Amino acid sequence: MTTLVEVQDISKSFGAVNAVDGVSLEIDQGQFFSLLGPSGCGKTTLLRLIAGFERPSSGHLLIDNKPMDGVEPNLRPTNMVFQNYAIFPHLNVEQNVAYGLRKKSISKIEKEEMINQVLELVGLSELNLRSANALSGGQKQRVALARALILKPKVLLLDEPLSALDKKLREQMQLELRHLQRAVGITFILVTHDQEEALTMSDKVAVMFDGKVEQVASPRELYERPTSQRVASFIGAMNFINGTVMEAKNEIGINSDILGPLTISRSQVFGDLTENKIIIGIRPERISIVSDGSSVTGSISGRITDASYFGETTYYKVACGKGSETLTVSAQNSFGQMDYQIGEEVKLNVDIKSLVGFSD
Amino acid sequence: MILNIKPETKKGWRLLSTPFIFSILLLAAPLTMMLLLSFWTQDYLILDRTFTLNNYIEAFTQPVYQLLFSRSLAISLTVTFFTVLLAYPMAYFISFHGGERKALWLFLITIPFWTSYLLRMFLWKVILGYNGVLNSFLLWLEMITEPLTFILYNANAVVIALTHGWAPFAILPIFVSLEKIDRSLLEASRDLGDGPFHQFFRVVLPLSAPGVVGAALIIFIPTVGDYITPKLVGGTDGLMIANMIQVQFSKANNAPLAAALSVSSLMIVAFISIVFVLVNRKHLRRY
Structure with missing residues (x-):
């Protein structure tokens, strides 16, 4: 893959505010690249x-x-x-295009032909002569x-293009955009604050906070191996558990109130372990609830304190350990899945391999 | 039959009644009287109330009135053209480069209004006169050897004075229409390959057309009937139809003819304005 867009240590300040602060990125030819971050993180400025x-204000940009x-x-x-x-x-419509x-x-x-072709590509055939004012949001x-x-163009820049559409249309357009990008093979750079949108559409995502790029990774890597607590909590939901490092070699031994003693691989931990404190992150869907009776070795006892029903999923809050700490656990409401009541005593199984540790 | 009027309708009528009565008394009534008067005849001290079209026939056939009508229109159209042409860059500057000082710039534009219109027009005599500011300055620069005379007491002077006097009325509507242009459209035009020149003619100008049309009407309609400016700086070559109407009403003691000239002037202006609006109606859509 060849690099098409190269951002070299670019900064941009408006007065005293550093909107973009020393960002370097490489975006490959034909990639669907997303800039993801909360509002005010500088992603739109970077796109502009x-x-x-x-x-x-400083730095360079190379395209091709x-x-x-x-x-x-x-x-x-x-x-x-x-x-x-x-x-x-x-x-x-035609004049706009x-x-x-x-x-x-x-x-x-030739021009006429190009217009008709591209209108067909985006699903607007036969609307050539419609006035721009008579278009709906999706058509615009x-x-x-x-x-x-x-x-x-070599690069198509999209500035939160789906944010003004309703949920149904947005989901449909996400798919269409992805298909379109594959069909035309143009490099897309998308700015979005919607993590779901970034994950479903992109080949690669750059997560930005306060003008800086925190992590650049594929959607899967970003979700499963976030390199910082900020990225982890911005993308999806994650439980954070305070732990103590007992042993730090190739394998890292950790003890925590909730999970008890456990060992994870060094590659699951991000940052330097200078102190013996560590924060363990675990996604809600990587914990499963088993009924109190069927005890599995290594499982944790807890009590359901809250249940939020989301249709296909139910989120439970489970109080574990001695303290008042709770874990959020999600359960797919698929066939055969049990329903748990608030107050019920349960056991939890944790997928140790999907744990991540942060030193900060 | 029982009148069944909704309370909202009643409320609406009550609200409307004051401006309605006001406009009947001060607009419709005088206009009707003027219209009636224009069909009568002045016979020394007696007003002959038999219906006649003679005043109109005179107004449209006498060469002196034809000349005054065409001169008034020519001056007014020239003034409109130059006022809009000069006002546009000013409005553009305030809207696009005014930054945080837009309000200040608009305020500065109103400063000439702190002096009366009469005084402002009168001051053009001081500027354009034989020994006036402009001539003295050009003589001092040795750019001319004797004072310029084509700048005062003729139609040129009327055009210069009116263009200056009416500029703010053109700047404001153009400014408003420029302000309404979504700035992302300008970026879109740059993004799609336009330089500043094409951006202006393909996006800014078409989208500010309603302001330009509005400004043109605001200048054209009142300047056709301007009376004081030609009186002060127009000499004999710069006299306009309003000056003749005034003479007919007063010195010539021919109110019916004056009324016919007024009504004719009104019709001509209305006709030109309507044609102008119709020609530009595709630009007047609200975006």
């Missing part, structure tokens, strides 16, 4: 730096090995799908996509 709407210092947005091989779509209200074709020396017939988004894709 790549598009050329902002100039970096060409430096982009001082290159205006209209001369970059990037196109953008704006958060509010930015559809030109005085033009109809053809907007960027002005400079290309192509015949009218498709026009914005078509308008950018028709120019065959």
